[in-house]
Amino acid sequence: MTLKAVVTGCGAYLPEHVLTNVDLAKKVDTSDEWIRERTGIRERRIAGPGERTSDLAVNAARAAMRAADVNPADIDLIIVATTTPDLTFPATAAIVQAKLGVLQGAAFDIQAVCTGFIYALATAEKFLVSGQHRRALVIGAETFSRILDWSDRATCVLFGDGAGAFVVEAIPEEAAGERGVIASYLRTDGSLVDLLYVDGGVSSTGQVGHVRMQGNKVFREAIERISEAMTTVSRQAGISPTEIDWFVPHQANERIIQGVVKKLDLRPDQVVSTIAGQGNTSAASIPLAYCQGVADGRIKKGDLVMIEGMGGGLTWGAALLRA
Numbered sequence: 001m002t003l004k005a006v007v008t009g010c011g012a013y014l015p016e017h018v019l020t021n022v023d024l025a026k027k028v029d030t031s032d033e034w035i036r037e038r039t040g041i042r043e044r045r046i047a048g049p050g051e052r053t054s055d056l057a058v059n060a061a062r063a064a065m066r067a068a069d070v071n072p073a074d075i076d077l078i079i080v081a082t083t084t085p086d087l088t089f090p091a092t093a094a095i096v097q098a099k100l101g102v103l104q105g106a107a108f109d110i111q112a113v114c115t116g117f118i119y120a121l122a123t124a125e126k127f128l129v130s131g132q133h134r135r136a137l138v139i140g141a142e143t144f145s146r147i148l149d150w151s152d153r154a155t156c157v158l159f160g161d162g163a164g165a166f167v168v169e170a171i172p173e174e175a176a177g178e179r180g181v182i183a184s185y186l187r188t189d190g191s192l193v194d195l196l197y198v199d200g201g202v203s204s205t206g207q208v209g210h211v212r213m214q215g216n217k218v219f220r221e222a223i224e225r226i227s228e229a230m231t232t233v234s235r236q237a238g239i240s241p242t243e244i245d246w247f248v249p250h251q252a253n254e255r256i257i258q259g260v261v262k263k264l265d266l267r268p269d270q271v272v273s274t275i276a277g278q279g280n281t282s283a284a285s286i287p288l289a290y291c292q293g294v295a296d297g298r299i300k301k302g303d304l305v306m307i308e309g310m311g312g313g314l315t316w317g318a319a320l321l322r323a
């Protein structure tokens with residue numbers, strides 16, 4: 001029996017506290033105008049003092065399970081893409097599993113920074129179509145505010161906290177029809193670690209560290225590599241990128257998104273952009289944007305959706321799915 005991995009529900013969660021550009025301009029030498037013009041960001045959400053990545057993940061996961069009409073007893077795989085885990089170990093996915101009351105299956109984290117959700121979805125798809133697992137929660141969740149250097153205006157204005165989740169189910173091809181994950185493409189170039197990294201860690205400094213980024217160098221890499229990934233998955237699927245219904249990108253910079261739109265001849269109205277209100281939520285940004293598109297009625301069952309990500313590593317990748 002041929003199985004397909006179908007997204008049957010998605011859920012989003014954003015912390016309550018809103019940090020605006022104007023608020024930030026009181027802390028560092030920046031302005032609302034600079035941040036909006038260079039990035040498209042107006043405000044971002046910041047997790048409360050007691051709020052952990054697993055709490056954000058659990059809220060998004062519960063919303064996704066409601067949307068898919070499943071309960072914890074139905075889930076046998078949890079993959080959390082995060083760069084900001086609750087603890088050094090165990091995996092945040094294990095903590096999420098316990099908080100959700102899921103008593104069966106496996107749970108693990110994936111670390112590919114802003115590309116994490118693409119890696120997590122591609123991994124889940126392989127487990128599901130092989131028949132090893134039946135129903136997965138694929139979650140992108142971050143408290144990125146905890147690894148920012150709040151005195152570095154070049155990075156602290158860019159990021160926010162949040163979580164998004166998909167329920168992905170193994171469904172026989174006859175029942176799934178055209179729906180499901182169609183293709184995915186993952187890349188890493190570890191020679192570019194220095195462009196975007198955190199200057200601490202368990203086996204180096206013993207401290208958590210802060211985000212360091214050569215922003216303009218990352219920017220120069222981004223459009224090229226994202227377009228390459230999208231072109232590759234389109235080729236695997238036998239379509240042209242212009243045939244997609246919706247483009248749900250990682251939300252790092254509105255200028256990067258528009259650069260990709262231009263390079264691949266997409267239409268601006270095909271883009272689901274959440275960057276203005278959320279900033280860059282790293283692994284959470286793709287499912288958060290996807291959920292926004294579903295919630296406001298743009299992404300409908302059967303639509304062809306392209307998702308992509310790029311981040312520290314460098315890592316980059318894309319996936320094509322029929323909703």
Ligand code: UT7
Nearest residue numbers: 030031034038114153154157215216218219252253310311
């Ligand atoms: O999700 C992971 C992947 N991350 C990305 O894709 C981020 C990619 N990079 C970017 O989005 C952009 O490079 C940034 C938004 C980070 C920066 O924009 P930019 O147009 O590349 O600016 P820049 O780094 O070349 O800096 C231009 C100027 C500099 O001043 P001087 O040297 O020209 O006097 C910076 O010091 O802007 C200055 N600057 C700021 N000014 C006001 C940098 N950050 C700020 C700021 N407010 N927050």
